[in-house]
Amino acid sequence: MVLAVFVVRAMSPAFVDEQLSDFSLPDRVQDTLTLAISVIIESVPFVFLGILLSAVVQVWLPHGVLARHLPRNPILRRASISLLGMFFPVCECGNVPLARGFMVGGFTVSESITFLLAAPILNPITIITTHQAFGWDGHILVARLLGGFLIANVVGWLFSKHPNPQSLLTSRFAAACMLGSTSGHDHAHNRESRFSRTTEIFIRETSVIMPALFIGSAVAALTQVFVPRSVLLALGSNPVWSVLAMMALAFIVAVCSNVDAFFVLSFGSTFLPGGIVAFLVFGALIDVKMLALMRTTFTSRTLLQITVVVGLMSAALGLLVNYVA
Amino acid sequence: MLPDRKTNAALRYWAERWQGVLLSLVVVVATLWLGLSGQLGLYIHPRYFVFTMAMAVIGLVLVAAGFARRRTFEVERTGPVETTLTGVGVVLLLVMGVAMVIVPPTTLSSATATQREVNSGGLGTDDDAEQAATLIGTGDFEQLSVREWVSLLAQSSDPAFYSDKTAQVIGFVTPDAQDPENVFYVARFVVTCCAVDAQPIGVPVYLSGWQAEYEVDDWVQVTGRFDLSVSAAASDPLAITPVEILVVDQPNDPYVY
The missing domain is CATH 2.40.50 (OB fold (Dihydrolipoamide Acetyltransferase, E2P))
Structure with missing residues (x-):
């Protein structure tokens, strides 16, 4: 099977042939495809890495070991969890399978949400690239780190008040979590080799994450091809609109948090710093592709609530930077 | 038209057992082929070439293990409506997967x-x-x-x-x-x-x-x-x-x- 797909790829046309141009796709269709493929090729390595780390948490580490070594006070506990990204720099797409692994491995729903929202910003790669792009100029790096930390913990705290956290999850994933919490004692499972269980996790996680990634990439690509960007760029110098426009741009561009600083740097001359900060905070946590990925785990209602709170807090942060800093 | 029970079970099994592995295979093959033919730059920045290729090789090992796995694989039972939606998704994803493997890579256009x-x-x-x-x-x-x-x-x-x-x-x-x-x-x-x-x-x-x-x-x-x-x-x-x-x-x- 593996060979067959390689052969098909090798036999298919390698370049757009001028003489065969009758067969070529219309520009916009071709560009949509190019954009979607580029998001997929960019994200999949991180997804694989996230799934492997998730398997490490579920299969190779003793059950619940991570959860046991964290502080017991819920606020301190979530604060520590929001720093876990420093040890798992897997970018936002890889964080989804990892957060799922954490939940199966004993984290509560609100703790996983905190991790999911903090890790894309509070991780070494994002910090280095943001520093490379902006240095200490205009407090952008500091605002991004503090903002990310604050938002993740506030959202985590809000969801920790939920009377029935399991209802925040899709029924399918809630069932998988129940299975995970008992599997530590399951003798049938213990007889299976760790590698075999890793393979099973790979099969199950890719069956959920890959379709979401494909759909998310297709939506991101379609939005980019059909929504003119000039509409957003015209709003750059207004303190309020620059923030909202950059958040909208972050939502549709769906660039990884590891490198979004380089991308947004090129808009530095057009947009006020508050807009840049809002882009760097909101875009790292929420965008079209991430919503599709997170929908594998959380209900639409939960995602809407997360998006609204993160959006409001990012906008407030951006406005604060524009008006105060 | 909603699927009967047998189709329902088959589709569910396909979606959970094979879909992820196959889509991963498509991406891994596309990535390795682009990398080996020097065209990966049409899609991503060169600073990611090494990481992307390394993860594609690891992905290939996992995909091969996924195909080779013979253990019984339990799937969830779902209603016919959800399965129909899954079916539509499967077709859509297959089209995207096939496109990824057969359409020649190219740059963005002036559009x-x-x-x-x-x-x-x-x-x-x-x-x-x-x-x-x-x-x-x-x-x-x-x-x-x-x-x-x-x-x-x-x-x-x-x-x-x-x-x-x-x-x-x-x-x-x-x-x-x-x-x-x-x-x-x-x-x-x-x-x-x-x-x-x-x-x-x-x-x-x-x-x-x-x-x-x-x-x-x-x-x-x-x-x-x-x-x-x-x-x-x-x-x-x-x-x-x-x-x-x-x-x-x-x-x-x-x-x-």
């Missing part, structure tokens, strides 16, 4: 350049300005690429500064938004992460009725000097008055980083 507005972003860093200043100092102006000219033009639109400097730039043809009849850009995409964030940049060229000789998306090498644009409507005050325009092949690395 995207127009949509993203040429020179609206993608530049403006100090590095670009420094690089351009250094190259200007050498006096060998034909070494300056689209990127450097664009960053110079952003700093100064004084025609006197450009009067003794001949530019020679390579890029694809995309029409000016304001005066598409008389002005086109020699454009390139700047990529920071992957093609999704590609920002078009370009230098304007004034040539009345250029469409008669060149097509949008043609790759061209334009030689000439900057002067006040004859076009009153054009987006930029300056434009190259071309001495020579050659149609060239698309370069191996069409994007600039």
Whole structure:
């Protein structure tokens, strides 16, 4: 099977042939495809890495070991969890399978949400690239780190008040979590080799994450091809609109948090710093592709609530930077 | 029409047991093939090449293990409506998967350049300005690429500064938004992460009725000097008055980083 797909790829046309141009796709269709493929090729390595780390948490580490070594006070506990990204720099797409692994491995729903929202910003790669792009100029790096930390913990705290956290999850994933919490004692499972269980996790996680990634990439690509960007760029110098426009741009561009600083740097001359900060905070946590990925785990209602709170807090942060800093 | 029980179970099994592995296989094959044929740069920034290829190899091992696994695989039971939706998803994903393997890789076209507005972003860093200043100092102006000219033009639109400097730039043809009849850009995409964030940049060229000789998306090498644009409507005050325009092949690395 593996060979067959390689052969098909090798036999298919390698370049757009001028003489065969009758067969070529219309520009916009071709560009949509190019954009979607580029998001997929960019994200999949991180997804694989996230799934492997998730398997490490579920299969190779003793059950619940991570959860046991964290502080017991819920606020301190979530604060520590929001720093876990420093040890798992897997970018936002890889964080989804990892957060799922954490939940199966004993984290509560609100703790996983905190991790999911903090890790894309509070991780070494994002910090280095943001520093490379902006240095200490205009407090952008500091605002991004503090903002990310604050938002993740506030959202985590809000969801920790939920009377029935399991209802925040899709029924399918809630069932998988129940299975995970008992599997530590399951003798049938213990007889299976760790590698075999890793393979099973790979099969199950890719069956959920890959379709979401494909759909998310297709939506991101379609939005980019059909929504003119000039509409957003015209709003750059207004303190309020620059923030909202950059958040909208972050939502549709769906660039990884590891490198979004380089991308947004090129808009530095057009947009006020508050807009840049809002882009760097909101875009790292929420965008079209991430919503599709997170929908594998959380209900639409939960995602809407997360998006609204993160959006409001990012906008407030951006406005604060524009008006105060 | 909703699926019967047998189809329902089969579809569910396919979606949970095989879909993820197959989609991963498609991505791994596409990535490895692009990497080996030197075309990965059409989609992502070179700084990710090593990581992406390494993860693709690891992914290939996992995919092979996924195919080889013989243990019984339990799947969830779902209602017919949900399974129908899954079925639609499976078909859609198969189409995307097949497209990923058989459609020839290519660069973004000027349709995207127009949509993203040429020179609206993608530049403006100090590095670009420094690089351009250094190259200007050498006096060998034909070494300056689209990127450097664009960053110079952003700093100064004084025609006197450009009067003794001949530019020679390579890029694809995309029409000016304001005066598409008389002005086109020699454009390139700047990529920071992957093609999704590609920002078009370009230098304007004034040539009345250029469409008669060149097509949008043609790759061209334009030689000439900057002067006040004859076009009153054009987006930029300056434009190259071309001495020579050659149609060239698309370069191996069409994007600039």
